[in-house]
Amino acid sequence: MTEAVKDRVIRVPVELGERSYEIRIGHNLLPSVGPAAAELGARKVAVVTDANVAALHLDTLRRSLAEAGVGISEIVLPPGEATKSFRHLEEVCAKLLEARIERGDLVVALGGGVIGDLAGFAAAILRRGVRVLQVPTSLLAQVDSSVGGKTGINMRAGKNLIGAFHQPSLVLADSSVLDTLSPREFRAGYAEVVKYGLLGDADFFDTLERDWENVFLGGTARMSAIATGCAAKAAIVARDETETGERALLNLGHTFGHALEAAVDYDGTRLVHGEGVAIGMAAAFRFSAELGHCSTGDAERVESHLRAVGLPTRVSEIPGEIGSAAHLLDLMGQDKKVKAGKLTFILVRGIGQSFIAGDVPPESVLAFLENWVRR
Template sequence: MSLAASFAEPQVAERVEVGLGARAYDILIGPGLLASAGERIAALGARTVGVVTDENVARLHLATVERSLAAAGLGFSTVTVPAGEPSKSFGRLSEVVDGLLAARIERGDVVLALGGGVVGDLAGFAAAILRRGVRCVQAPTSLLAQVDSSVGGKTGINSVRGKNLIGAFHQPSLVLADVDALDTLPPRELRAGYAEVVKYGLIDDPAFFAWLEARPRAAFEPGQDRIRAIATSCRAKAAVVARDEHETGDRALLNLGHTFGHALEADVAYDGARLIHGEGVAIGMAMAFRFSVSLGLCPPEDAARVERHLEAVGLPTSPKAIPGGVGSADVLFGHMQQDKKVSRGRLTFILARGIGRSFVAKDVDPAAALAFLKRELA
C-alpha cells in the first residue's frame, strides 16, 4: 500500500472510497455528519433503522441522530448496551440481535452502529448474522473507530481465549465520521485513537509519520489538520482493504502492534481502567520495533524515535506502564498463540526494518519471542 502524501490543502470535509466493486462504499469525514445521517441513510433505500449504541454515546449523540432519522421519514428503534470492551460478548450480541428482530429490521433495512470500536464491532457482527445479513452503516464517534475499526468490514466479539476471535467480514454500506463527535471524547480516548493514526505512518509512509511528528497536536484539536490526519489514515486502510479484503495477504500489516497489544488486553481481562485498545496498540508497536531491533532488523534509532513520539503525546510504550502490571512472559506468550494470525501453529509477527518499512514475518523463532517477552517484563 502507499500512503504517499500529497499534503495539499484539504477541504473542510473529505470523501474516501473503499473500492470493492459492486460493494464499494464511501467514508465521509467532516463536521455535522450525525445531524445529516437520516437523509444519507434514506438515500440507501432503507425503510427502518436499528440503532445500536452504548450508554455514554447515547447520552451525547443519540438525540441528534434520532431527530435526523425522523426528519428523513425513517422508522427507527434503539438498542443500547453498556459502554466498554465487555460488551463484545455472546450475551450482549444475543441482546442486540433480539432487539433488532423485535424492531422488525428486514434485509432491506439498515443497522446503524453509533459509537466507538466496541459498538462498531458488535453492531456490525449483529448485522452480518441478522436474517443472514442486513446492511450496516457505521457512525464512529471515537478517533480509533474513525481511522480503523469502522473501515474494512471486520466485525466480531471477544472470547475468554482472546480478542476478536469470533466474527465475520461484513462491509458497511457507508461510514459517517463526524469529527465534531471527537470533541466530546476524554483525552485518554483521543490519545488511544491516535495510536492507530501513527500506525499508518509506521507501516509504509514515513512522510506521514514525519508530518505527525511535526504536528503532534494534529489529531487532538479541531481543524483541518485533524481532518487531514483522519482522511490519510482512511485512505491507507481503504487501499489495503480493496486489495486484500479478507486478510489473506498484506492486510495483516494493519495489525502492527496488535499481536503484542491483544495479548496485553487479554492479560488484563479487557479491564478498560487498566488498559484500553489503543494503549495496547501503542505498547505493541513500540515492542514490535524493539523486537525488530533485537533480531537485527531495525536501526535502534528508529525504535527510539517511535517511542519518543508516542510518549510525547502521552501514550505508554512498555508493558510495565500498565497499572497493576501483567502476568508472566509465559502467560503472555500463551495469549499470543491464540492470535488470529496464527497459521499452522506458528505465530505471525508484523516487524519493521525501519520507520515506514514494516513487513509480515512468519518465520520468527518462538524461543526468540519468548526471550524478548522475558526481557520486556524483567
C-alpha cells in the same frame, strides 16, 4: 473554526466491486445520518449504541432520522470492551428481530470500536446479512475499526476471535464529535493514526511528529490525519479484503497489544485498546531491532513520539500484574494470524517499512518477552 473547515467533507472510496462504499469525513456530519439512510433506501433503522454515546448524540440522530422520514428503534448497551460478548450479541440480535429489521433496512452502529464491531457482527449474521451504516464516534473507530468490514466479539482466550467480514454500506465520520472524548480516549485513538505512518508512510509519520498538537486541537489537521489513515486502509482492504496477505500489516503492534488486553481481562480501567497498540508498536520496533531488521534509533524515535503525546510504551506502565512472559506467549498463540500453530508477527525494517514475518521462532519471542515485561 473557519467556514471552509465546517463545510468541507472529504470522501474516501473503498473499492470492492459491487460492495464498494464511501467514507465521508467532515465536521458536524451526525445530522446527515437521516438523509444518508434515506439515500440508501432504508424505511427504518435500528441504532445500536452505548449509554455514554447515547447521552451525547442519540437525540441528534433521532431528529435527523425523523426529518428524513425514516423509522427508528434503539438498542442502548453498557459501555466498555466487555460488551463485545456473546451475551450482548444475543441481546442485540433479539432486539433487532423484535424491531423486525429486514434485509432492506439498516443497522446504524453509533459509537466506538466496541459498538461498531458488535453491531456489525450482529448485522452480518441477522437473516444471513443485513446492511450496516457505521457512524464512528471515537478517533480509533473513525480511522480504523469502522473501515474494512471486520466485525466480531471477544472470548476469554483472545480478542476478536469470533466474527465475520461484513462491509458497511457507508461510513460517516464526524470529526467534531471527537471533542466529546476524554483525553485518554483521544490519545488511545491517536495510536491507530500513528500506526499508518509506521507501517507504510514515513512522510506521514514525519508530519505527525511536527503537527500532532494540531491534530489534537481539531480542524483541518485532524480531518486530514483521519482521511490519510482511512485512505491507507481503504487501499489495502481493496487489495486484500479478507486478510490473506498484506492486510495483516494493519495489525502492526496488535499481536503484542491484544495479548496485553487479554492479560488484563479487557479491563479498560487498566488498559484500553489504543494503549495496548502503542505498547505493542514500541515492542514491535524493539523486537525488530533485536532481530537486526531495523535500527535502535528508529525504535527510540517511535517511543519518543508516543511518549510525547502521552501514550504508554512499556508494560510497566500498566497498573497491576499482567503475568509472565510465558503467559503472554500463550495468549499470542491465539492470535488470528497464527498459521499451522506458528506465530506470525508484523515487523519493521524502519519507519514506514513493515513486513509480515512468518514462523518467528517461539524461543526468540520468549527471550524478548522476558526482558520486555520487565522494562
